Amino acid sequence: MERFFLYDEVAETKTRYVSFMGENRRFDLAILQTDRYYGKSIILDIQSNRFAIIGDDDLQTDGYLEAEFNLTSVEAEELRDFLYEAV
Template sequence: MMDDWILYDDTENTSTRYVGYAGNHSRFDVAITTTAHFYGKKLVTVIQTGRTAILNDDEAADVAYLMHAFQISREDEAEELSEFLTSNL
């Protein structure tokens, strides 16, 4: 433990919204966590895969970024997730 450095150790109350969303091309179950820790961004987790990203409105609108962050292979699926997130963050 002598070589380890704790960079931060914070505790806070957060709010998490769980949403199951079915579009024309895919289904997503997401957890959207609101916290003061990420400078106004939301912590978004796709429950099916466990993949998590810290997003603001601009990042939620970036389909290519969502494809990378959540490892979504189809652009139409990522577009649906983007549409959902941009109206629900």
């Protein structure tokens, strides 16, 4: 069977690894920045094996971080505060 590629590209990325302790849990993240995804960043939560493509608009959406990273509202607020500075 022949593969049908929608795209197959190599992109330069900038990756920031950061670990911080919030009031309720530790966050170990990899933040990937690239020209793709309309200026949004790929946020990988290394501990939970979850990731999301996130920009400012996503941070302002109620319940987005809670759903994407399976967080409580308190944990999501700690992550949101950090990501506002990081992305």
